[in-house]
Amino acid sequence: MKRLSKPVSIVIALVILLFSAVSVLGFSYYEGDIRKVVVKGFGELDWGLDVNGGEKIVLTAATVDEACANECIDNLYKSADIIDKRIAALGLIDCNLYVAEGNRQIVLEVPHNNGTELSAIDVAKYLTAKGEVTVRLGSSNSSYDIDSSYGIVYKDPKDATASTVILSGDSITNAYSDKATYTANDTGENIEYDSIYVQFDQKGVETLNNATLGEYYGQDLSVWLDNIMLTARLDGDASNGFLFTGDNFTESKAKLYAAVIANGKLPSDLKVTSESVLAPVVENNSAKVVIYTGIAAIAVIALVMILKYRLAGVVSLFAVLFQFSLILAILTGFCFNKDGGTFLMTLPGAAGLMCAVLLTVLSLIIISEKIKAKLNNGTLPSEALAVTIKKSGRLITDINIITAIVSLIGMLMFGSVDFVAVILGGGITGGIFSFCYVLFLGSVINFVTGYFVAQFMMRSLVDFKCFNKSTVFGGAKK
Amino acid sequence: MKKLIKFSALTKFMAVASAVIAVVGIVMLLILSGETTPEFTFVNLGWGLVLRTLVAAVLTVALTTAYLLICYGKKGFTMGLTSALGAVISAVCAFAFCVICRAPLSDFTFPVMLLGVFVSYISSVIFFRSFGTDKPKGRQFSVDVAFETAANKAFVPLLVMLLLITLVAVGAFAVALFLKSSALCLYVLPVILTAIFSVLVTLSFTCNIYAKKA
Numbered sequence: 001m002k003r004l005s006k007p008v009s010i011v012i013a014l015v016i017l018l019f020s021a022v023s024v025l026g027f028s029y030y031e032g033d034i035r036k037v038v039v040k041g042f043g044e045l046d047w048g049l050d051v052n053g054g055e056k057i058v059l060t061a062a063t064v065d066e067a068c069a070n071e072c073i074d075n076l077y078k079s080a081d082i083i084d085k086r087i088a089a090l091g092l093i094d095c096n097l098y099v100a101e102g103n104r105q106i107v108l109e110v111p112h113n114n115g116t117e118l119s120a121i122d123v124a125k126y127l128t129a130k131g132e133v134t135v136r137l138g139s140s141n142s143s144y145d146i147d148s149s150y151g152i153v154y155k156d157p158k159d160a161t162a163s164t165v166i167l168s169g170d171s172i173t174n175a176y177s178d179k180a181t182y183t184a185n186d187t188g189e190n191i192e193y194d195s196i197y198v199q200f201d202q203k204g205v206e207t208l209n210n211a212t213l214g215e216y217y218g219q220d221l222s223v224w225l226d227n228i229m230l231t232a233r234l235d236g237d238a239s240n241g242f243l244f245t246g247d248n249f250t251e252s253k254a255k256l257y258a259a260v261i262a263n264g265k266l267p268s269d270l271k272v273t274s275e276s277v278l279a280p281v282v283e284n285n286s287a288k289v290v291i292y293t294g295i296a297a298i299a300v301i302a303l304v305m306i307l308k309y310r311l312a313g314v315v316s317l318f319a320v321l322f323q324f325s326l327i328l329a330i331l332t333g334f335c336f337n338k339d340g341g342t343f344l345m346t347l348p349g350a351a352g353l354m355c356a357v358l359l360t361v362l363s364l365i366i367i368s369e370k371i372k373a374k375l376n377n378g379t380l381p382s383e384a385l386a387v388t389i390k391k392s393g394r395l396i397t398d399i400n401i402i403t404a405i406v407s408l409i410g411m412l413m414f415g416s417v418d419f420v421a422v423i424l425g426g427g428i429t430g431g432i433f434s435f436c437y438v439l440f441l442g443s444v445i446n447f448v449t450g451y452f453v454a455q456f457m458m459r460s461l462v463d464f465k466c467f468n469k470s471t472v473f474g475g476a477k478k
Numbered sequence: 479m480k481k482l483i484k485f486s487a488l489t490k491f492m493a494v495a496s497a498v499i500a501v502v503g504i505v506m507l508l509i510l511s512g513e514t515t516p517e518f519t520f521v522n523l524g525w526g527l528v529l530r531t532l533v534a535a536v537l538t539v540a541l542t543t544a545y546l547l548i549c550y551g552k553k554g555f556t557m558g559l560t561s562a563l564g565a566v567i568s569a570v571c572a573f574a575f576c577v578i579c580r581a582p583l584s585d586f587t588f589p590v591m592l593l594g595v596f597v598s599y600i601s602s603v604i605f606f607r608s609f610g611t612d613k614p615k616g617r618q619f620s621v622d623v624a625f626e627t628a629a630n631k632a633f634v635p636l637l638v639m640l641l642l643i644t645l646v647a648v649g650a651f652a653v654a655l656f657l658k659s660s661a662l663c664l665y666v667l668p669v670i671l672t673a674i675f676s677v678l679v680t681l682s683f684t685c686n687i688y689a690k691k692a
Contacts (some may be wrong), residue, residue, distance in 0.1 A: 004560070006628075043500035045656060050585065050586075055513070096585075138644070157586065226635060272490050276528055280624075287652055288657055289650070289654055289657055289659050292653040292656075293646075293649060293650040293653045294655075295654060296646075296649035296650070296652075297646040297649060297650075300642065300645045300649055301642055301646070302647055304638070304641060304642060304645065308638065346585070347585075347586060347589075347662075348585060348586065348588060348589040351586075351589035351593070352589070352592075354646065355592075355593065355596055358642065360645065361639065361642060362635060362639050365638045365639060366604075366635050369634055369635050370486055379509065392560045394607070395603070395604065398549065398603045398606075398607065399600055399603050399604070401545060402561075402599050402600075403596065403599070403600070404547065405538065405541045405545060406538050406542070406565075406595060406596070406599060409534050409537045409538045409541065410534060412534075412537075413530045413531075413533060413534035413537070414530060429527060429530075429585075430585070431586070431588045431589065432588045432592065435588065435589050435592055436592070439596070471671040
């Protein structure tokens with residue numbers, strides 16, 4: 001095996017220390033009163049329901065008729081299934097949704113960090129809305145509201161708008177949010193704006209074409225979601241899908257509306273019977289618990305590994321630090337995600353992070369145990385290292401790949417993947433998803449941290465005369 | 479090689495123990511179901527989750543077996559099935575440990591079960607590698623001797639990992655207790671028991687099945 005020069009280990013150690021410091025602490029500066037984030041650290045990580053809390057909404061079947069009890073309960077489950085699909089379409093993984101059959105209720109818990117500029121309760125209300133889409137004549141409304149993102153919401157149609165329903169949402173076949181563009185008259189510049197594209201079935205297209213080209217030619221048609229006006233003007237044509245563009249649409253709002261529209265309306269009316277703030281599951285200390293546990297865990301790992309494997313233990317400390325900080329950098333987006341939100345971390349995700357760290361430690365234990373066995377058989381440290389690295393590579397690869405497979409399936413099955421939701425129905429479980437996501441990252445990164453970093457550092461360190469001894473690697477004294 | 483544990487003697491014991499733990503867990507779940515538990519429990523999760531779990535289990539077994547088949551040839555098939563058996567037993571027992579230790583059946587139960595699956599798969603892979611490459615020297619050796627040697631060899635790194643898991647869990651318990659996060663404290667014992675049980679049941683029971691079949 002080719003020998004590595006002495007400075008390699010020092011350079012690797014310095015790079016790991018520097019990267020870990022930046023990744024964990026982040027880097028920001030102030031321009032006046034405004035904080036500019038250059039690198040997102042641990043403090044910028046978005047936390048889910050269990051750490052940061054959220055809001056809870058309880059919906060009860062509007063008509064509770066004993067005569068149709070079974071039908072009511074059936075509708076409750078169908079409604080929950082549609083809400084679950086809406087959640088999947090929005091990509092909100094850390095949500096709790098369940099049916100309390102005894103009380104004929106649907107309970108939805110939404111985290112404060114929900115990826116939109118709306119409050120958790122507003123998102124919960126949209127997700128559990130009846131979802132009746134109507135195209136109406138004109139855009140007269142009798143009231144308006146300000147939502148939690150300070151956008152105006154026009155409500156309650158009146159006059160001709162209330163009485164003239166041109167099309168209902170039953171003929172909608174698909175809806176998705178995307179950017180639309182228009183060319184500015186003065187500058188000729190193409191300007192993008194957020195929109196919802198909605199496709200209708202043949203009957204719907206014919207009705208809309210007849211309305212826009214015939215009876216209501218030249219008049220504006222508005223689009224409503226229940227009693228909320230989404231847009232005062234319907235654009236587009238049948239071939240590309242009709243375009244809904246609201247004055248206060250943002251990317252996340254368009255995505256939320258599209259998620260509601262695309263999955264159809266609820267089969268029965270539900271009324272909101274309670275709204276409440278959801279405290280973090282573990283009081284207000286969860287983030288602190290994670291930080292302190294992480295520090296304690298790394299300290300314990302370092303202590304045990306150094307006591308048992310000496311120099312290899314020190315190497316494992318650097319490998320663990322690198323593993324931890326690389327995963328953290330990916331979760332926060334490091335310097336590539338200055339404005340957007342980070343991965344929504346939960347306590348199960350933190351447990352996944354701990355397992356990912358253990359994966360690296362295990363790789364180091366496997367290498368160190370093999371080195372120890374060789375040294376105890378009388379092999380020189382440099383030779384023992386060369387043989388061990390070659391031998392343990394296959395085992396570490398097997399462990400990483402098996403872990404990656406298991407966690408990848410977990411991510412696929414319990415995340416918000418569209419085709420899985422379509423085939424298997426609801427069942428997004430944010431806890432499993434975040435655990436598997438972090439563990440998957442850990443298993444991939446462990447190819448670098450658990451094997452290459454470890455072997456490069458050890459091969460370089462063994463070149464120092466003082467380290468080229470059996471006892472330095474935890475072997476027996478000769 | 480110095481033998482840490484006589485795994486072949488543990489085989490039957492671990493098989494019976496896992497069955498007993500699973501049964502006790504289920505019985506306790508039925509008895510305790512009337513008690514006040516968090517609203518977000520397994521009971522409320524519905525068939526969507528059950529269906530996804532079953533599909534996830536089938537896909538995991540299929541893909542891991544396919545990988546082991548590619549790497550180890552025909553033996554990979556037996557490896558895939560036995561490691562899956564170990565993972566399933568570990569997951570079921572992890573759930574039972576949560577019930578027995580009276581940890582709330584909330585979102586945090588999943589990581590405990592997944593820890594069992596993770597540890598079990600790792601134990602299987604380390605054993606397969608030891609069993610395939612480190613056969614005892616000498617012309618004649620029985621399957622039991624080969625199994626015992628490989629299981630003990632695989633147990634050495636796993637023992638250090640178990641020690642670390644236990645210490646980290648105890649550390650987390652201390653931190654959670656200090657910060658008055660009592661809900662987290664309830665999962666410490668299931669985590670430790672799951673990790674230890676997963677390693678032992680995989681090495682002594684499912685790996686023994688593999689050793690006899692291979």
